[in-house]
Amino acid sequence: METILRVESLTKHYGKEPNSTKALNGISFQVVKGEFLGIMGSSGSGKTTLLNCLATIIKPTDGSIQMQEKDLGQLKGSQLADYRGKEIGYLFQNFELLENLTAKENILLPLSLHKVNANESKNRLELLSQYLDISELLDKFPSQLSGGQRQRVAAARALILDPKIVFADEPTGALDSKNATILMQKLAEMNQVEETTILMVTHDSVAASFCNRILFIQDGKLFHEIRRDYPRESQEDFYHRILKVMAALAGGDGNVF
Helix, strand or coil, X not given: XXXXXXXXXXXXXXXXXXXXXXXXXXXXXXXXXCCEEEEECCCCCCHXXXXXXXXXXXXXXXXXXXXXXXXXXXXCHHHHHHHHHHHEEEECCCCCCCCCCCHHHXXXXXXXXXXXXXXXXXXXXXXXXXXXXXXXXXXXXXXXXXXXXHHHHHHHHHHCCCCCEEEEECCXXXXXXXXXXXXXXXXXXXXXXXXXXXXXXXXXXXXXXXCCEEEEEECCEEEEEEXXXXXXXXXXXXXXXXXXXXXXXXXXXXXXX
């Protein structure tokens, strides 16, 4: 299978020695095309720092990140802008929609910034609107939408340029359980039907149960990894395996079996 993302010995330190804080301490993993990967860990484990490094919001102290064969540490200027704008989508916890634009205008904003063909824009918008069940919301402003509707609009914006990978930062964090489940079902459908590659940081075990594989981080290091045995393993069974690892994380137990 094609490797989309490759992370090697990634470290991120804050402050100066000998009092520096190691937010990430030598993390390595790969993401293959069409994967739905979850990143979990307790508060302060380093999962958000990892996501910010992958999205080039912050620079790692050491190690490498490659998007296919492209070394992100070597990107500058227009190359970096293209990576952020075209090759990745980013789904925020708090939606980050522009209040003075309609849902449709918010979704299409990345297309206008990168001068995508009008017919391609229309076709992609129609497809995403159907998948995410937002066709009736396109002419409404964010203030007229519920939290769940806002996040589905934000998901369409993250997916509109058909990015190589979508980074989702606690996408269900501001939603109630019903809307969180709806969002995750929609993202899982996009992953399965469109082979959309998604990397999601979450503390929510229910949301994580929609993933194919989960990496657990503790103190900036990779603690454990589990993969759903699909189709033999049900989503509920996978959820209970996730809870077991999270309990081990909370108790500082290195043995999750």
